[in-house]
Amino acid sequence: MSEGFLGTSAPLAPDVVLLLEVAMGVALLVGTWLARTKRFRPHAWCQSTIVLLNLVVVAVAMTPSFRAQVLASIPVKLSKSYYALATVHAAFGSIAELAALYILLAAGTRLLPEQLRITRYKAWMRSVVVLWWLVLFLGVATYVRWYVPNFRR
Amino acid sequence: MRRSVSVAVFITVEILVIAALSTGRQNAALAAQQKTEAAEVKIDNFSFGPATLTVSVGTTVTWTNRDDIPHTVTSADDPKAFKSKVLDTDEKFSFTFTQPGTYPYFCSIHPKMTAKVVVQ
Known part of the structure; x- marks a missing residue:
């Protein structure tokens, strides 16, 4: 198994995922700024790319890791901070990704039936950005708890 | 007679x-x-101790996770000679070495954690 490159005890995959997620979090803010400056088409491309890229990262890296290292130990061992942190991160992360996909479908396509479409886009989008960043912080905390020896006690 | x-x-x-x-x-x-002899390896502070354990054939080695984070004990050989499940704090894993040789292993969650068992 390949070692990571961030100088912690993590393998390669969590290091790559951490950098990707931080980059996507920043890019999401750039996309928000694009909307505020009324450049809606680049905004739509930017946010859509992030949501879909994140979906790939979740499917390829995060879900297998969660299943291998955490899933078997919950709910019995949720009192242990490293399992609790990873589980809360996974739960809120799933909600954020699903909400983002919903906005993507509602705003960018005509796939959803009329009654499922949203009208208050701004409120939805801002809520998802806030939730996304909360999940990002939880993800960084999970990484630190699992892979950085000096921060674990 | x-x-x-x-x-x-x-x-x-x-x-x-x-x-x-x-x-x-x-x-x-x-x-x-x-x-059958027995030997112990302690997992603590993101390391296996001792890093090199020398035992005789037939010895059962038991790894105990004394760290406050999960670890695994995974053979580095291909095919793997042994592989534990994810070990929480105070959980143990045992394996009996029946063949002489050098058995390098690592933690699959933290691959920088490496050690070996030498069976003579």
């Missing part, structure tokens, strides 16, 4: 001696089979 008795006694003694020797060998073999 006396000669017949002597032969009979001789044969009986021989049988008893052979039986005694045979039983002794069997007991010795059984004792050798049952004689």
Whole structure:
């Protein structure tokens, strides 16, 4: 198994995922700024790319890791901070990704039936950005708890 | 008549001696089979201790996770000689080494954690 490159005890995959997620979090803010400056088409491309890229990262890296290292130990061992942190991160992360996909479908396509479409886009989008960043912080905390020896006690 | 008795006694003694020797060998073999040594490796502070453990063939090594984060004990050989599940704090994993050789292993969650067991 390949070692990571961030100088912690993590393998390669969590290091790559951490950098990707931080980059996507920043890019999401750039996309928000694009909307505020009324450049809606680049905004739509930017946010859509992030949501879909994140979906790939979740499917390829995060879900297998969660299943291998955490899933078997919950709910019995949720009192242990490293399992609790990873589980809360996974739960809120799933909600954020699903909400983002919903906005993507509602705003960018005509796939959803009329009654499922949203009208208050701004409120939805801002809520998802806030939730996304909360999940990002939880993800960084999970990484630190699992892979950085000096921060674990 | 006396000669017949002597032969009979001789044969009986021989049988008893052979039986005694045979039983002794069997007991010795059984004792050798049952004689298993034990050794321990402690997992703490993101490391295996000792990093190199030398044991004799037949030894059962037990790893105990004393760290406050999960770890695994995973053979670095291909195919893997042994592989534990994810070990939480105070959980143990044991493996008996039946062949001589050097067995490098690592933690699959933290691959920088490496160590080896030398079986002689």
